[in-house]
Amino acid sequence: MSLPSAEVAADFRDALQDLKVNSRPEISNLTIIAKESTEHAQAISRELENHIKTTRPEWKLPALYVLDSIVKNVGTPYTVYLGRNLYRTFMDAYVLVDEPTRKAMEGLLRTWKQPVPESMDPRPVFPVEMTRDIENSLIKFRTMAVQQAQRSQKPPMQQGLPPRPASNANVPWRHNPTPPQNATRYTPSNDPRLRQNFPPQHGTQNTPQMPPQNQFQPPNSGFTQPTASADLDTINADLDNLINSAKTDFAQNPSDVPRQQKLKTLLDLQTILKTRTLLPNQLSQIQEQIRQLAPPTAPAPSLPPSLPVPPPMIQSPQQAPPPFQATNPSFNLAQILAAARASGPPPPPAQANTSLADLLRRTSSPMQSSGTPTSVAPFPLPFPAAPMPPAPAPVPTPVPVTPTPAPSLAQILQQFGKSQPVPAAPPPPSALQFSLPQFLAQQPSTPANPAGGAEWLLNALKAQNMIPPVGASPFPPPFANAPPQAEVIGQPGSAALNAANDVELTTASMKISRPNLISKLYFAVPNQCVTCGRRFENTPQGKEKKARHMDWHFKVKDPDLSKRGIHRSWYISEREWIDYREVDETAPEQAVNGSGSAGAATAPKKETKDQYVPVPTDPTLVHAPCPICQERFEPQWLVEANDFVWMDAIKVNSKIYHATCWEEYSKGANLSVPFAAPATPDSVLGKRKAEGVSNSAEKKLRA
Amino acid sequence: MTTLPGLPGLPGLSLTAPSSHEAPTFVSQSHITRTQELPPGTEYRFEVSFSCRLSVKLISGTAEYFGTELAPNSKDPYLFSEGTKGAIYTWHGCKLELEGEVESEYVAEETKMDTYANAHFALEKVREQAAQHNDTGPRVLVVGPGNAGKTSVVHILTSYAVKMGRQPLVVNLDPRQGMLSVPGSLTAAAFSSIVDVEEGWGSSPISGPSPIPVKMPLVYHYGMPSPEENGGKYFKPLVTRMALAVTSRLEVDRAARVAGFVIDTSGAMSRGKGGVYENIEHVVSEFSVNIIFVLGSERLYSDLSRKYSHRTTPDDHVTLIRLDKSNGCVDRDEDYMKQFRQAQIRSYFFGHGENTLSPSTHWEDYSEMSIYKVAGEINPAFRSGDDEDDDDNAYGTSPSIFEKVTPSPQMQNSLLAITSARASDSHETIRDASVIGYLYVADVDDAKKKLRLLSPQSGRTPNNAMILGCWPEDVPGLVS
Ligand SMILES: Nc1ncnc2c1ncn2[C@@H]1O[C@H](COP(=O)(O)OP(=O)(O)OP(=O)(O)O)[C@@H](O)[C@H]1O
């Protein structure tokens, strides 16, 4: 068995999504993926064609370079697969892109008529028939374009998006059913990549060279209308409505658990919105989710399928594709929430599905707290237990394996850092171990857990010398007689976890095997992040930390902001390093290393342009340009803040200015700059303390 | 790392893909997914080549890679590439799903993990004491001959400490292999977050988010292959400088103080001369090392115990412990190490795996650059290796540590360390200055007196003092 094509293709597509400039490393990377996955060449080729077809015109060229790089560097079978639709791939893109891009494409086409440079193979990159067809069409196209231009001296039609019809104005635009194909209902509009606010240079308005003939914009396709409107007020209003109706609903069916849960969930969501600052795309996702939860409304005003379109200038043999048709199925919160909603409340704990852990739990009861399943289940049991060896009475017979139930909305909310006691029907332990990214990964594609066994657990017990090797004797009689087993896997307060660390700092002491100590590295810290493997304590603080940790995973995955021209940072100076405090993503607030106010008093003043503010979550602020120069802010990731920030920015009276603009202005206006300079050491470049280290250190060393 | 054959210039692109060796053999992929069961206490050892990769998924049970626990059943498998040689160990037994090509693989039942875990718990005890008394935690030095598993043990000790919520500092004094930076550098960094599995020690900061938290190294440039070069004349003052920085950090950073530090060294340091290990002694005294782990050499152990056993006062007491060498250690030849280093240099500029970075190139006038090289340095190929000429007080005060060099075509393909010192600073200041980054000389146009430089960042390069080392080796064709 090898990786399913779909998965490889999805990875490839993800990588493609980030390709917005001619980035050599990215193109190389994609080529490498293609090269290493030739057995999935067909799927990859399809992704690539599709991406070229659907991505914005200004991003088509880099994608074509990927195609070019793959066919030249990998060759077959890609030349075969990509060759099949080459005409269409090329022409469809060609008509949409601007003049310089067309020139570049023609350049590419020329190289495809040649053999691969420095290659032994004398044949051209693509068979001549293919390139000739394209060339013929290009000639026709150019001729007609000239004629067209002569016929009508009309100014080019307004480019980009058809304006949103006025009738829609009072309905948040997202409330319309998303694009034409309802089969992929959640996919298109939910892709967070599509809801990002494109920085101005990528704005759809900036593509005036686009020929108009293919502007069959699905008016609500989400892509075309960047979500300027992930607006907190709208969300809150919508949420209020939902809550009201859920309340009514619940009042009428007070014993209905799903209804109760839904209400609770909505209330929690409301709390989150009120208490937490969310990134714009998180807001969008929540808005999306609310949309999904909303009772079916009257059908959205239907719009004409296309706006008046001039007659096509070329007779393309194919029907023009709907541009920007979003086909990225990468999962996101909203989708998951939708999936969770669809599957109803979490089913009751899978008690029937007896696992070894269950048995252990039952038989070791006195000292254990009967809290939530997480605190009981010592560590994630990713798999339904394997059938137990024959054992006396209390052990139920094995039952068929059932898939882990879909995670509930409540669990997702938990990931947002709000601990929510799940009423009535606590999910099974394994479900609680899910993380947001895992939801992202696993919903709704597959049941969470493939079949597996608990044999490793048995092995673990054996390894800890708690169970004699198989064959020495059958399984030890009832577990009740064997409390140590329960201890080994980490019941809170068990002796094993408190096992005294008796290792001496001697060579001899190193050689004694001490399996009991190992649980300090494992089951003493039972709550594991499935994304990175980091463990957390099973305490309220541990859970809080984990929630923040999951938030962090979520944040760094933020597809909007991640991959534009990332580069290696300069190293910090000696002085900075000494003063640097490691950033812990699980700490409540990063008040160190300059982002907070802590230490501001003693710290040297920050250079004006090095000042920053975290990207605001307030939707009006996030879209507001600098009031002085009217330029927009560019989000960027700042390691020392462990967050997305706007550099050279300062917040004054609830407005955000460029720090440098503000300084200029306040100088002129004779204002003082009303902020405490955050603590950050000398600028990284150039400056360096001649005496890098303190005298006391010096003394200490010399002593 | 898989590489591309040099791409003939594509329109619109200025950089070609880094290529590690001339003709990458592209093995047609069989890509058979296989499962591998590991009984408790065993490890799966593997070696991947520079042109293939191995993907590993933990299906059930627990598993760790040099101390870092693998995420259970995660969506993304772990990808090992760039010639990684390593082992996935399991305390409790596990099932792995493997895919990809390996040069060798086997399951070993005999490992030294018990010993290494004990070493960790012994240090942990010292840390507990330190925490109680607000004292300094264990100050550990790991020594041993080449390929004895020193770096692997440092890795395990670090990962375990992190797992227990500690924040140890790690100091790399081996210029043959970089830690969070290029080879030729000596670095120190605090580890408070999970230690990367796929990319050695992980990544230093980049301008975007990173799926594994980045580590913040302090970097110095050494620029020679062995600490013993020039009789340690250049190495020792750098060690002194780093020790000052590390000691200062410990003084002001409580988490670091309690956790202490672990120093990784190069095998050359453990060779010694006639039973005397000058550089080890220097490191022990500068860093106030109080625990030495000796890996895999009886002789070294007994030489060192002779040296340190008489020290009994609590202040200068040094505990010496011998750790068994794992028989999983692979002897890596120079050819391998060279490719390994080039991969490290590439990932400094271009990133690793999925995290691609976008360096940039620009031309710079000769006149804008202040480049130094260590005085009297000759091509390492001609060096005898054990010149015993001077005694140690010759270093540190010499007026001409460096000589200034004008760029020349010979510089092509080499690395320049941008120090944080000004061009006008004294030689000592330049030597002791930490490094802010590295440049790669992609091209030299001697006629126009210009250099084309590959820089991690766009924009002009600061005109600080730069050091041209004879090490690491040139990397041909990083950019073309
Ligand atoms: N248990 C193991 N199983 C498989 N490979 C291992 C194991 N331990 C170490 N190795 C590999 O063996 C090689 C040598 O180990 P390591 O780098 O730790 O030795 P070293 O003493 O630091 O070497 P050097 O002196 O060159 O720095 C490395 O490639 C390492 O990944």
Ligand SMILES: [Mg+2]
């Ligand atoms: Mg090493």
Ligand SMILES: [Zn+2]
């Ligand atoms: Zn994690």
Ligand SMILES: [Zn+2]
């Ligand atoms: Zn401004």
